[in-house]
Amino acid sequence: MMGPEVPKNHPRYESLITREKLIEGMHQKIVAEAGLIAHGRGEAFDYILGEVTPAFALNQEKLAVITLLMAKDPVISVNGNVAVLCSREIVQLSQILNAPLEINLFYRRPEREIAINDVLTKAGAQQIYGIDPRNLESIPEISHQRRIVDSRGIARSDCVFVPLEDGDRAMALRNLGKDVIAVDLNPLSRTSLAATVSITNNITRAITEMVNFAKKFSKMNIQELEKEKEQFNNETLLQEALKFMSSRLEELASDQIYS
Ligand code: PTJ
Numbered sequence: 513m514m515g516p517e518v519p520k521n522h523p524r525y526e527s528l529i530t531r532e533k534l535i536e537g538m539h540q541k542i543v544a545e546a547g548l549i550a551h552g553r554g555e556a557f558d559y560i561l562g563e564v565t566p567a568f569a570l571n572q573e574k575l576a577v578i579t580l581l582m583a584k585d586p587v588i589s590v591n592g593n594v595a596v597l598c599s600r601e602i603v604q605l606s607q608i609l610n611a612p613l614e615i616n617l618f619y620r621r622p623e624r625e626i627a628i629n630d631v632l633t634k635a636g637a638q639q640i641y642g643i644d645p646r647n648l649e650s651i652p653e654i655s656h657q658r659r660i661v662d663s664r665g666i667a668r669s670d671c672v673f674v675p676l677e678d679g680d681r682a683m684a685l686r687n688l689g690k691d692v693i694a695v696d697l698n699p700l701s702r703t704s705l706a707a708t709v710s711i712t713n714n715i716t717r718a719i720t721e722m723v724n725f726a727k728k729f730s731k732m733n734i735q736e737l738e739k740e741k742e743q744f745n746n747e748t749l750l751q752e753a754l755k756f757m758s759s760r761l762e763e764l765a766s767d768q769i770y771s
Pocket residue numbers: 543544546547548549550551552553554555557591592593616617618619620676677678679695696697698701713714715716
């Protein structure tokens with residue numbers, strides 16, 4: 513049920529292909545209807561970034577990878593948008609970081625769990641947490657379906673990577689004493705503000721860059737990782753994200769874009 517064909521020379525080719533993938537993913541039950549709305553909100557912020565990764569975001573990604581490598585039991589939480597946009601890269605990241613993948617959905621439905629499990633398996637995932645009822649438990653601090661977590665994964669993890677998250681769970685996981693790593697193009701979202709490490713970038717670029725950082729940092733010992741980590745501070749980087757966005761808007765406003 514693919515939509516109209518997108519010509520390769522269209523100036524917004526990449527963006528239109530991404531939208532088509534998400535729409536198709538929704539028809540296949542992978543993506544929640546609200547996933548399309550979430551993507552539109554993210555895209556608006558990506559316009560402000562210029563649809564490229566700024567320097568501050570690379571530093572956020574380095575801090576995220578180092579934090580995941582230093583964790584005892586890191587876990588990567590996967591939802592519908594992530595499965596459609598970057599399944600191969602998320603599987604690769606999981607393998608390099610030795611962090612299991614766990615399907616954890618805001619709009620949890622059995623057909624979606626099966627569809628996402630299929631996508632991850634096709635992308636090379638060998639073990640996927642979050643769907644075997646024998647291993648599921650409930651985190652009372654979370655009020656919606658994301659409370660259902662795997663006892664081998666998020667339940668016992670000290671560091672959860674939650675790309676494209678909703679604010680409630682990020683806060684609940686922090687309140688449980690876990691580190692939370694988030695990717696969210698909106699630096700003002702509750703998720704971005706609650707996370708231990710916030711990455712203000714498009715998930716499609718962030719994950720590829722994180723895979724490259726993970727290859728480099730996974731060769732380091734704990735002392736070397738500590739030393740790298742000292743260079744970065746999450747709050748300062750989040751402030752840089754807002755400053756970058758506001759100066760981009762000022763620049764654009766002073767350019768003669770209408771002439
Ligand atoms: O698959 P499910 O059922 O778990 O549902 C997933 C969604 C994303 C629908 C669910 O978690 C949700 O409703 O999330 P929110 O509260 O809409 O938040 C999503 C956040 O992701 C927003 O703040 C967006 O700015 C951001 N976002 C959307 N697309 C991207 C993004 N950030 C980075 N890269 C993107 N491509």
